[in-house]
Amino acid sequence: MTAADMLQLSHVVALCCDFLKEQIEPGNCIGFFQFSEQLCCQPLLEVTESYIHAHFPEVQRGEEFLALSKEQLIRLLRSEELCIEDEHQVFSAAMSWLQKDTTTRKRHVVEVLEPVRFPLLPPQRLHKDIEEVTDFSLRVALQTLLREYCEPSLSPKDKKLCSFLQPSRVRPRRKARKFLYAIGGYTRLQGGRWSDSRALSCVERFDTFSQYWSTVSSLHQARSGMSAAVLDGKIYVVGGRYPPHT
Template identity: 55%
Template sequence: IVNISVNNVQELIVAADMLQLTDVVNLCCEFLKGQIDPLNCIGIFQFSEQIACHDLLEFTEDYIHVHFLEVHSGEEFLALTKDQLIKILRSEELSIEDEYQVFLAAMQWILKDLGKRRKYVVEVLDPIRFPLLPSQRLLKYIEGGYTRLQGGRWSDSRALSCVERFDTFSQYWTTVSSLHQARCGLGVAVLGGMVYAIGGEKDSMIFDCTECYDPVTKQWTTVASMNHPRCGLGVCVCYGAVYALGGWVGAEIGNTIERFDPDDNKWEIVGNMAVSRYYFGCCEMQEKWVEVASMKVPRAGMCVVAVNGLLYVSGGRSSSHDFLAPGTLDSVEVYNPHTDTWTEIGNMITSRCEGGIAVL
């Protein structure tokens, strides 16, 4: 006679499996099946995977699929490994009302430990069928959650004021004077041997402030503020002025452009972009804005760089048809200003947005 209880079932099934006592293993599996509920099914699922008990694993997976809406609300769901989560999210058997519930479950898992899990964002969101998401609900989620996410995107939920400098000759990093205002999502530009730190945000507050670093005195000084607070903005230098483009302006993605003249210590609004954008790369700009040929794919969050007189645009986000949720791109386009044409070249190996790009 074998007495099975919640206190001994795990040890018993492991021992029975080692001794190849199949009947005892089966009894333990049946006992666990009878104990399963939305609060413990993840734990049983992980245990059955650990001991390679395929019958129990299949049973718990089916249970999770059927009771998904209850299961993903529990603490155990947040303890899933990345691979276990993806396996569940990919299932065609999930009992859901709409795809938005799967998206929320994925984001809930990521946000549980954003500092460690943000590197898995692309993998975890890959199973989401974004074309099936209600677009308005997704936009509300992005708008409502952006500032909550932004503060932790760059350094484990903390906006920083510290600044580091890399010496290309000695090949090492050193710290220099800190910014007066801790922030993330800021823009940075170099003009006249000075480093400008522009905009950004901290704790849901978006800044219009601009600071200037003098590498000779090794100090930051405050210069004129922008006309609009911005974070996630694009910044570049052209003809002796600093340009700040787009970014989040309050709860909206802005399309205004500001120009800073260091001689006059003044920001002025100089125009609008054709498309509102955030987190994009910037290269050279003309003093006069003219309409040129459109990209083959609408993008936001892309990388931009100029090489040998050609403009390379890679990755970013693009909306699906009928204004559905945006998807991450791996495509690359090249603009020739002489012929005013765009040409598609080979895709990147990995789709990406909000990345960095450099010319060597």
Template identity: 60%
Template sequence: MSSVTFPPRSPPGSSGCGSGDIPATSVTTQSAEQALFASDRYARLILAQMNKMRLRTDFCDVRLRLGGRVFSVHKLVLAASSPYFSALFSGGMSEADKEEVQILGVEAPVFEVLLEFIYTGMINVTVENMQELMVAADMLQLSEVVSICGEFLKGHMDPSNCVGVYQFLEQIVLRMVSFFLHLCLSVCVSDEFWGLSKGQLVKLLRSEELRIEDEYQVFTAAMDWVLQDVTKRKKHVVEVLDPVRFPLLSPQRLFKYIEGISDFSLRVALQTLLREYTEVSKSPKENKMYSLLQPAKMRPRRKARKYLYAIGR
């Protein structure tokens, strides 16, 4: 079989292209014998096709309910778009196998705009919708939309509104912390969580914004961080557990957890620490003094699921 000889020529996307060459195609690496091409046009076509499928509800595998509206979507597309949806549809969350999932904290019209961005990469930001979009995008961890809204915000700042902008951004940070902690304490298996410094972890675990089932989640999250590198981190156990509201927890449950710890010195330290709390709770006089000194330790967090707690014995 005879071989074909190709004369040297400029590849598509190079300076030698004419107007008739394939648009949106570039060469990432090139040699005399081969070239690796990248097509931005292909990526846009795939995204457009997935959006058409969404609008026709083709291959949609979950419904999202926001208020009175329901949106049919593809789990894969949304999970790829944000860590929020990736966690929501993963095996660790109760929503993973549901056909319909309720999304709280976002208005349907705002979510519709964000959904259009997820499937098209385009978003219309206005003075009227910027704040709602930024808050919702932050909650849903659509970081690209948050960045876009931030750029829009910078272009509209002036001395007359800078204080209001500062207060708004402060609220955004609080929401980010709240949501981050909600995910970490629900799943608590991410490299980012393990990588927190001691100071960062303590600051986060003190937050009133923790969306938790009960205070035991805070205790186990702190201990999971310690046990991830027990040799180096066990010396920090007292500081890391300081934010835990031990009066809201069952001593029996805590001692049972401690019995399962294999590191002897850590187990002894925890037993000693817990005995200090339980001794306080046994004495009404000391318990009263403890509640006066640390009132925050005696009440559930603001965003915790509301239960009736019985403190003491």
């Protein structure tokens, strides 16, 4: 493929590219990604990058992932297309890369962790991960960085939250696993009167990965017209009425 590219045999390059697309798997996709970038083969680059996004949890556990350049790593970690269970997988991937060669890479800690959406990470888990870092200087740098991320400026002249609190930082990635909940509500017979409405206690959940609805724990009391909010991974349902017309 390299020789065909040098000789400008575009048809041969295309054939080789099609062959490589069929061979992509978690253990070699990073190598193909780097090769296509070196060769400026855009079709193969797009396919390999999409594959990495779709299989990120598996790919980031491989040895090839640790051989990414800093620029390539940051490019992947910034993507909205990462199919992840939660943001902690992105943080773990960044930390694995940093700790592969701590002496050389720890100076890049700010750049490498910049794409991580820290507001989506449980604080206790984050602190525990940082405490387990064996390199003292890297651990101190992470603790300092975390304080800067989590504490707003106290200066009256510059009263603003740090960049990680911007909307894009607190919103899950587009392809991250999400759940949509349908909570309570009311139902009535077709053509029935409003007074015949019946409040519901059921709670249903839609999984964006499986594209499937399932029933989860019901409300303690049937009701409709309530408000709901999420805090620390728990859903709180407040108010409402039963029956809905009262």
